[in-house]
Amino acid sequence: MVSTPDAGGKPNPWSGRNIAYQAYRLKNKPELIIGVMCLAFLAFVVLVPLFQILRDAFTFQSYDLSYNPEGEVGAFTLFHFDRVFFQPISKALFVKPLINSLSMGVAVTTIGIIVGSGLAWLMVRTNVYFKEVFGAMLVFPYMMPSWVMALAWLSLFRNDRIGGSEGVMTSVFGVQAPNWIAYGFVPIVITLSLHYYAYAYLLISGALATVDSELEEAGATAGMGKWKRIRVITMPLLLPALGSAVVLTFIRILGTFGTPALLGLPVRFFTFSTQIYASINARNQGDAYVLALVLIILAITFIWINSRIIGVRKSYVTMTGKGFRKKESDLGKMRWPATIFVILFLCLTVVMPLTLLLWESMTLIPGDYSWNNLSGYFWYGSGNVDLAYGEPGVIHNKGILGALGNSIKLGFLAALFNGALGLLVGYAVVRGRGGKLSKALEGIAFAPYIFPSIALGAIYIGMFSSSIGPIPALYGTFTILVLITVIKNLPFTSRTGIAAMLQIHQSLEETARVQGIGWFRRMLRIIIPLSMSGLVAGMLLTFITAMRELSLIILLLSPGNMVLTGVIFGYQEQDMAQHSAAVTLMLVLIIITISVIVKVMARGAGTGRLNTT
């Protein structure tokens, strides 16, 4: 029997019937349930830490009591802000790192964008030789940890400043490199630029490939010269990509730790990231949190400025799907010189650092780079008290092998969880399109983007150092490494998930629904297989990122959850250059091997027949 609507036309929201009805509805909308679950989880791992860091920055910590004997742990205070911004110590704690970080960021971003877009233009728009090989090799630096270059730099220019062994330059030419070349601002900018150009290159070559040459030719028929065409047509179309390349690179540089630590700390050149690390190590979390907040605010400001300047124009649609032509301009006489330029560049960014590391790893007595001193000891030696504190070579070294296992496990688990989370977030966002939940979820999945790596690490120390409800203290566990890696990569993977889901027309799932196929089977038989190719690419990237990550996890590492990057950093701190070189080389080889295998397998799986439109 069907009841009639009551006077108001709307049923009483709290009647039993209505509650049952709402429960039924919810059951019929898996995207809602998933969306709410994802939102709750993300709010917990993204927003809660942010509030905690705010709270800790504004309250006394036990460490602070030595300065404030009358204070009480947990009581409200502006002590940290006062210290960081207004006390004499502010100059060392805040002002210098700020200037260093900003100037480093501006310099590296500028060089990286110029080099990256120049290479992108050469590769996409000209007839330079060996494109296939170059294309694969230009992204190698992206797969390597950002500080590989810094290690190579040290192998080359290490001087007697920090004691221990000297580099190739001193050994071969007998000249000590001056401090400004060996350490500090100049080498940091050079080595970081040679890594971060790859981000700009990837983003801009992607965008450049979608600009139809016909648009430029239309400019030519309108009587524009070559440079005017670039200025009036190509550049404005590329501006959104260029803008996000700038912001992405800049924020990453602000949060990067490895290179400034390796090349800056010996001469007490501090950036925000190394200062946060130093403060945490000195158990002075309050300062570290204030600095992390400043870093986050800086990042948000840059994102905001970027969206203000460029945001409105993001809607340029240059992809039409038809009549699309890419015309390569003929370099003419410059074809070979341009090719040689790329080869030299690759030698500088890929071949040379890896060669230097190999060389370094094979010198028996540190600092002696002659033939006679070459040895495989640090690869397969079993330990000798006279050499490197008796630390055995790579293949006999339990610490290294354990960290290797952890690294692979971390990469694998992070990729797996990221893939799953990206899929679920994508599903909830796309199926719930237009709803508030969908928007909130998309927003919060993007939030980790604004946390510079080192700041996120600092937040996680604070959050998981003691148990929260049923969750035990995670500090020092392997779980926290997986968690933070998954969260940091979420902005990227959720985007991959959303993109993959948008390609699956809703009717493909609805047909299955109507035919009586339940949600779980729909995911298994239809949604997952159809989004697989996109997801695998995203997961591979997470794997690579997780394997090479240091800035994000350096604050969370302990002997119990040590990974390869941490081992390398440890060796470097102890001035054991051969070990750190050998392990770095091993790490890079593993990353490259695995990504090649995955790519070949993905190609072999033959996704060619998938046509989901």
Add this chain to the structure above:
Amino acid sequence: MEQIRLSGIVKSYGKIEVVKNLDLTIAPGEFLTILGPSGCGKTTTLRMIAGLEEPDQGVIELGDRVVFSRNDGVVLPPEVRGLGLIFQSYALWPHMTVAKNITLALKEQRLSKSEIEARLKTALELVQLEDFAKRYPSELSGGQQQRVAVARLIALRPSILLMDEPLSNLDAKLRTEMRVGLKRLHRDLEATTVYVTHDQIEALTLSDRIIIMNEGVIMQEGTPFDIYHHPANLFVAEFIGDPKINLFTGAIKAGKLDCGDLTLPLADEFADRGGEMIVAARPEKIAVSYKAKRGWQQVAVEIVQPTGADTIIQVKVGDTHLTLLQSGFITLDEGAPLWIDFDLSALNFFDPKTTKNLRPAS
């Protein structure tokens, strides 16, 4: 065979009410078409029957099951409603072969292997795709893909069939052919069928009954014959018929209908009326003579469009333009004289204010 009943269905998206208080009963085994311009609420109605959208108010019953009732707090998900749905895009799973596409839901129902095999074979035979079981959808033509979608339904044997513009992705020639296929599917499954389209030819050729919707409201429901010959209002009169119906306004004066350039005798039933009426004449219902006839009105040829079997002739009298439809392949010179006459019983008259037909179907 099951009856479908919708009562008091209301559906809004935000502030826009797309379906307004819809009542509709579809008899067991009936082929009903919902016809209307895009945005009229027809697809939403279909999706609400399927369970893919939720009404804001009202009751939906399939057979003797209430599948949705806002006030009783009942919402059955599409999975358990047990109906068949064909999408405009066919919604074939691109990563599965034709055979897998057809059998996936059957496996879900845990039918025996031999049963699944038998159903697959019958379904493929009926749509004449026996040799295509191992192909992937992207290796098939548009017509073949549509037949796979049909075969998927045949194998499932639903007692209710829903079709959402299943022919609109096909070219004109194939459309005519597939129309026959859909009619046969309805007959073979003996399923109650709801067919949604904006194409009046599909509606007129396939349906037992047609619902014409506009802006969320039913404008008329009736047999194809009634809809064509006795449109309930001006909207339906204009929407149905290709070439379009001729409309002109006439004033009742001295027992005649004065339409400016034309004058029509006044039907007896309107003898007591005054004021104006809108006259609607189907192009093929206007008689044409190439020679002068007594009492017929002379018009001048403007444009002639032979389509093969028929010819559309545009004519003019004063400032009034009329469309005529004659069978046969006809060529005429521009400006040549023609004589036309109206059969009063074949005309429809509409009230200009209410737009309602003054001669509704009996």
